[in-house]
Amino acid sequence: MNETSGDLPLLFTPIALRGITARNRIVSSPMCQYASEDGMPGEWQLVNFGRFAMGGCGIVFTEETAVDWRGRKTHECAGIYRDEHVPAYRRITDFIRSLGAVPAIQLGHCGRRASQHGPLKDRAPLTEADAAANRKPWQGLSSSALPATPGGPLPKAMDLDDIRECLAAWREASQRALDAGYDVCEIHGAHGYLIHQFLSPLSNLRTDSYGGSLEGRMRFALEVAETVRAVWPQDRPLWFRVSAVEGPGGVWGIEETLALAKALKARGIDAIDCSSGGIALGGDGGLTPVPRVPGFQAGYSSELRRETGLPTVAVGMIREPRHAEALLREGHADFIALARGLMDDPNWPLHAARDLGIADPLALLHPRETQRLRQLEQHAREYPAGSAIGIPFGPEEQVSYSWGEGIARRR
Numbered sequence: 001m002n003e004t005s006g007d008l009p010l011l012f013t014p015i016a017l018r019g020i021t022a023r024n025r026i027v028s029s030p031m032c033q034y035a036s037e038d039g040m041p042g043e044w045q046l047v048n049f050g051r052f053a054m055g056g057c058g059i060v061f062t063e064e065t066a067v068d069w070r071g072r073k074t075h076e077c078a079g080i081y082r083d084e085h086v087p088a089y090r091r092i093t094d095f096i097r098s099l100g101a102v103p104a105i106q107l108g109h110c111g112r113r114a115s116q117h118g119p120l121k122d123r124a125p126l127t128e129a130d131a132a133a134n135r136k137p138w139q140g141l142s143s144s145a146l147p148a149t150p151g152g153p154l155p156k157a158m159d160l161d162d163i164r165e166c167l168a169a170w171r172e173a174s175q176r177a178l179d180a181g182y183d184v185c186e187i188h189g190a191h192g193y194l195i196h197q198f199l200s201p202l203s204n205l206r207t208d209s210y211g212g213s214l215e216g217r218m219r220f221a222l223e224v225a226e227t228v229r230a231v232w233p234q235d236r237p238l239w240f241r242v243s244a245v246e247g248p249g250g251v252w253g254i255e256e257t258l259a260l261a262k263a264l265k266a267r268g269i270d271a272i273d274c275s276s277g278g279i280a281l282g283g284d285g286g287l288t289p290v291p292r293v294p295g296f297q298a299g300y301s302s303e304l305r306r307e308t309g310l311p312t313v314a315v316g317m318i319r320e321p322r323h324a325e326a327l328l329r330e331g332h333a334d335f336i337a338l339a340r341g342l343m344d345d346p347n348w349p350l351h352a353a354r355d356l357g358i359a360d361p362l363a364l365l366h367p368r369e370t371q372r373l374r375q376l377e378q379h380a381r382e383y384p385a386g387s388a389i390g391i392p393f394g395p396e397e398q399v400s401y402s403w404g405e406g407i408a409r410r411r
C-alpha cells in the first residue's frame with residue numbers, strides 16, 4: 001500500500017493495493033439491484049454503477065453476485081454462474097474503467113436466505129403459487145438445516161460433496177469475474193449469508209470439521225478465501241467483507257472477527273471491509289444491532305486495522321467529507337465506502353473534493369463533463385453577483401438584469 005499524502009487530502013490521494021491503483025479512496029459499496037433475470041445484468045446496472053464512476057469514485061463495486069444459481073436470494077439477483085454472463089459484465093467493467101474508476105465485484109452465496117421475493121415484497125419466501133409466474137421456489141443450502149427466520153423454509157445442511165461443489169462454484173465464478181474484467185474481488189462473508197452461516201454458532205450446529213470450535217466454523221470461510229485467491233491473480237487485490245458483530249443475541253463479536261481476519265491475512269486477503277449484522281437469535285431480520293449513527297462501523301475498521309495490520313474499509317452512514325477524511329487521517333481506515341450517500345448524490349466525490357479544497361475538483365469527471373462545467377464556473381467569474389448586466393432583447397434593446405430577481409424584465 002502507498003501513502004503519499006502531502007497537502008492533498010488523504011481521501012483524494014491515490015492508493016495502490018498489489019498491482020492496482022485507485023485514483024482516490026472513495027469506494028462505491030456493493031449494492032444489490034434485484035434487476036437481473038437468470039443472473040444477467042443489463043442497462044440498469046450499466047447506468048446505475050456507471051454513474052458512480054462518472055461521479056469520481058476511485059473503486060466502483062457492482063453488486064453481490066451469486067457464484068451459484070442456488071446462492072441467489074431472489075430470481076432477480078445478479079449471478080456469474082454461467083459463461084454467458086461474462087460479456088454482460090465485461091460491458092459494465094469496460095465502462096467503469098473508461099471513466100477512470102477501478103471495477104470491483106463482490107462474489108457471494110446467500111445460503112439459507114434463498115428463494116425469496118425481493119425487498120419490495122418484504123423478502124417473503126417463494127411458494128408453489130409463485131411457480132405459475134415463473135418464480136419457482138428452490139431449496140437453499142446452509143451449514144445446518146436451520147431456517148433464517150422461525151417457520152421459514154428449511155435449507156439443506158451441506159454434506160461434504162455439497163461443500164466441494166460449492167467451492168468449485170466459487171472457483172469458476174472467480175475465473176469468470178476475471179474474464180469479465182474486474183480488478184478487485186471481494187468475498188461476501190457478512191450479512192447472514194452462507195459464509196456467515198458457517199461462522200456463527202447460532203446457524204452452525206455441525207459436529208464435523210466444519211463446525212464446533214471457532215477453527216471449525218472458520219474452515220469454510222478460509223477454504224473459500226484460498227479457492228478464490230488461487231484464481232485471483234497475484235497482482236490484483238482480494239477483499240473480504242465481514243460482519244464484525246452479528247444481530248441481537250448474537251455470539252460472534254470483534255474478538256472472533258479478529259481471529260478470522262488474521263487467518264484471512266495469512267491466506268492472502270488484502271483488505272477487510274467492515275460491516276455488521278445479519279444473523280440474530282430468533283431470526284435474521286434487520287441487519288444489525290448497531291445504532292445507525294455516522295460512522296457506526298468505523299470502530300470495527302479501526303480495531304481490525306490496528307490489530308491485523310491489514311488495510312480496512314470503513315462503511316456506514318458516512319456522509320460528510322470531513323468525517324471521511326478524519327477517519328483516514330486518524331488511521332481508522334484506508335478506504336471509505338458509501339452506498340446510500342452515493343445513491344443520493346452520485347457526484348459525492350466531486351462535492352467532497354470541493355469541500356476539502358482540492359485544487360481542481362472538476363478534473364475528477366470525464367473531460368466531456370469537465371469542459372462544460374468549467375464554462376459554468378467561468379460564467380460565474382465573468383459576471384459576479386451584483387455587477388451591471390444588460391440582457392439583449394433585440395439588436396438595439398438592452399434590458400437590465402436584476403440579480404435578486406434572477407430575470408431581466410422589459411416592463
Ligand SMILES: Cc1cc2nc3c(=O)[nH]c(=O)nc-3n(C[C@H](O)[C@H](O)[C@H](O)COP(=O)(O)O)c2cc1C
Nearest residue numbers: 029030031032063064315316317318338339340341
Ligand atoms: C440498495 C442497497 C443494496 C445493498 N446491497 C449490498 C450487497 O449487495 N452486498 C453488501 O455487502 N452490502 C450491500 N448493501 C450494504 C451497503 O454496501 C453498505 O454497507 C450499507 O448500506 C451501509 O453504507 P451506507 O450507510 O453508506 O449506505 C446494500 C445497501 C443498499 C442501500
